[in-house]
Amino acid sequence: MTPLPPGSTIGILGGGQLGRMLAAAAARLGFDVAVLDPEPDCPASRVCARHLLADYDDPAALEALAGVCSVVTVEFENVPASALEILLAHGAPVAPGPRALSTAQDRVEEKTFLNAAGAPTVDFRPASTEQEAADAAAALGGRVLIKTRRDGYDGKGQAWAASAQDAAGVFRSLGSRPVIVEAPAAFRRELSIIAARSWDGAMAAFPLAENRHQDGILRRSSAPARVEPARAREAEDISRKVLAALDYVGVIGIELFELQDGGLLVNEIAPRVHNSGHWTQDGTTVDQFEQHIRAIAGWPLGAVDARARVEMENLLGEDVLQWPAIVAEPNARLHLYGKREARAGRKMGHVNRVFPLKV
Template structure:
């Protein structure tokens, strides 16, 4: 294992935590990231500083790596496919491609028998109005690509509200209109699948968002066992249909009758799984490295209940206070600049019986 190298496309905080987990297992890591001195470079073995679609950089990464993964879902699919011609890439580029387009993603989930909100493709202002009318005047309009943390969205709640310029205001790009889901809770499942097809999943977390950004994740979720089992079963179905290898994060809406609807999936380690770093023997990051490197998957049992809180923007200025709190695990991402809405770190508070 000490002679093996894991290539990671992307040098943000998720790449950083993957590199740390890989090192604990004896693997070398190499990062492909255009930003010099990125968070992952502080802990990885080396960095290729180049664009994600740079042909020479991709060739170098493929030659130097035994297996390649990625830390975010907006990696160019063509780049992932080019890498896969020479070196195994996990999760598979097919999962990356589906997740990058909300219409393809929702369609695929439905094909897997997994429930979602109602949705319509929207490619003009006329289609905005038509889709909204079909949904009774309320819905959420989203860009199909490149949206994250609530960006690239517009919500319509009042059937009488106008939609003028909604299409142009979101860039005049392909959009999707989704029905507003009357959810009572949001949860996520972090699950992993091995090359042999073994699947494990962590306890679903209950998530709270603010301005489209995850603020807190609590485990246990405090919901009916049948609801949690349904979410885990849906995540397992998704992994099997994609012939997936690695960790996935699947977000769900919980309805008042306990049913779940999938919102989206991320083909990577996930923010709502950061709590596993503190409350489980094996974190989602180590689990991902185990999966992509063909090592045995670990049990996902937790030893403590917990609450994970993201440190967003100026929250990082409260670091001293967090460090003084008992049973609290602090992780700072090493980003040089604090900006509003930027994830600077997270803390996980362990809740002892």
């Protein structure tokens, strides 16, 4: 792609907090942003040049978006892949492409793709009936994690089965929908890597982050993670394989398990900017949001070296009421999403606590 000049319009499907931060990064680089989102008061609508109020699969809205944008991206992976096909049919470049979304939207397809690309995962089986779920659990050793194949996020749509006998009941509790049955991973910690690829195939990866989850929701990320150089190289190699296999353009988040023996398994991919990459806003010269805009706009990728150590904490629900104390901390940078209502478990913002980088 010929680099887009400042003043071009970038489209974003999705107007949540990630869309808001992408729009802010694009505006700082001189781009206008058009957001398509079905919520009339979505967070991104208040920081963009234009808000198209419509469903993601609305043909007329997608045609209108294609007509005003030089490139269109997504803020979350559950946008229908068919929406990107419609945009492409109207001549709008899209990044990432529909294959990345459709792969990430189905957990069986995702893990099948990862294994084919040379990115190892836990062993798994698909199941569409109670008996198939029980048989899969038995084949994988009894204790398994069962997840709906589609539509799960932040710990939703998944549950543990203690044995093959319990698997049928778990299958029913998840709505008797098609599932993936996963063997447990004997991991010592959860890591993630945020990587980017441009239209010409150039790639860059930020340092790894170490992540802590609670009730399936990311609570804290610390970066750069303290890892052996060999682990960092292994994670970067995984990101290169995934990005190349998808012919991906933009930023991707790849969640990893570090095993007891030090090896890495891929848990899942997120074809978008990622919560565990928020530390880059205050820890690197070019953060993940600007990096994504650079990549999809055909600009050179930015520097990814850490210039500070950052501890990122998500503010969930009424955690956001702590903002007066947070802004009084000398090393804290507060990032709020402009959401009107604080609900339990809802991501309202995050705080980056910044410390000197130890050499």
